[in-house]
Amino acid sequence: MLPTERILYSPITDRPRLKLPNGARMAVWVIVNVEEWDAKLPMPRTVLTPPAGGSPSPDIPNWAWHEYGNRVGFWRMLKIFDEFRIPGVLAINGSALAAYPAIVEAAKARRWEFMGHGFTQRNMQKVENEREDIRKTADVIEAATGRRPRGWLGPGLTETWETPDLLKQEGYEYVADWVLDDQPVWLKTTTAPIVNIPYTQECNDVAMMLIQHHKASEYYDRAIDQFEQIYDDAGDSARVMALVAHPYIMGAPHRTRYFRRIFEVIRQKSDVVFMTGGQILDWYLTTGPKAP
């Protein structure tokens, strides 16, 4: 299906008011992306290009740069989640559950939500059997946590025309690939509709640090600008803000302080609630519009 067949255009100002529990004005969800990069393939992102260019394989320096995030950076970020009591959402490659068991255990111990994020970190359009990839990811998450994931984020947010249909059929209840709104929305699928929860390419360290090459402080500045505007907008109807971080980026020691300061600021507002994707979904299912 084309996107426009899954969802009709709708201006945010024309919808019935959404209300969060306990008078909260807006919700913030924080997604940590844990990936496994296959040393035999080209790296999904690079910090260092080889001398005189090209892309020789294997690419050990960039593999190791990413691996740092899971050996060291994740643990640095975890302290911040603990300090500010942030309920984390782990968007995790299926293969990463076996590769990084210590991360899985740390997330489980804190009751973080596990979200499917592809079995491997590659474009969903290049995955040979998409349904199997989606199902296998749910299987390994269930095996590790005792619960099938409710949410899905494509690697690099990639989808085929069929992805939402397959996700729904495989038991997923929400997807985060469609960054088209500040509120959850319903997407039609070939069976029952699926919810899309607002994720972000803007407050996302991959875009800011690796593509746009901003200084680490931009992550903080942009998050606060985003937060203040959405907080202001949410006076009429509840909105959701997403914040996305990768351990190999924001877990680098020189960036951590900018990540931490965001929560120092947002935690001062008593009418802002940190939620997981699953909690946002449950709230929307209860109080939002019925599935079309």
Added chain:
Amino acid sequence: MTGSPPMIPRERCEYSAIVDRPPLKLPGGARMVVWTIVNLEVWDIGKPMARQVLPAPTGVPLLPDVPNWSWHEYGMRVGVWRFFDLYKRLAIAPTLSINARVCEDYPRVAQQARDQGWEFMGHAYEQGPIHKETDQKAMIERSMKVIEKFTGKRPVGWLGPGLTQTFDTPEFLAEAGVKYIGDWVYDDEPTVIRTAAGPLVTLPYTVELNDIPMMLVQHHESDHLLKRSIDSFDRLYAESKERPKIMSIAIHPYISGQPFRIKYLEAIYDYVNKHEGVVHWNGEQILDWFEGQAGEAGSKS
């Protein structure tokens, strides 16, 4: 080692979360090591340049690339002497990551580093991805020999050009007598990896506090070198209360030796040296310390 299939990184070293390891211990009340690495290279004018500050007007690279060759050459003629002054004044002897051919083409520069007591670390014969070497083993041996002849001491450390490796590079390095490598930037601490020719130690080199990604890839302003180093140092210094930390700074004379950048490099040391418990070590000193630790507490991965 011949005959065994090359290992992928995961076969050389299992995943290990830093929080699950017993902390290492530095001697004499030190809590943090700063490891400075100066990179010296030879850019062969007959080949495409390793980096470019100025792409050709049409965007198509043409040979010879004189503007970018001479931009790099400035580092050897002028920039590196700013480094020598700085480290003499600070009484710091960095690690020199050196293309062996520098000893032949720029003996004046290599002599100065030798005379100031810098550690020579192997960094290929000349600058280019190691994947393109037709005989990697011979190139590594040649590089080690040239440096050994020049300094009288065989290097114990190695950094691939642009940190590049093929899957069998660690075997070639171990066979050549290399003890530590800087190519694996995957931890804050040294680790041990397997090779078919015996273990190799990885030291935490950096692609974050490194002027190539910062200035040439990400195009940050000059003062970002200082800002990012201070941000890193503050975090690592705070963490070093719990376990020792190593902060690496990787610089190139054609980048950080520029007149408009050098003051930010100098200011990093002014900042760092205001703190108690910080030592400046070279790679070999870090290796010796780590090996002593491993002897005390069993193997570390």
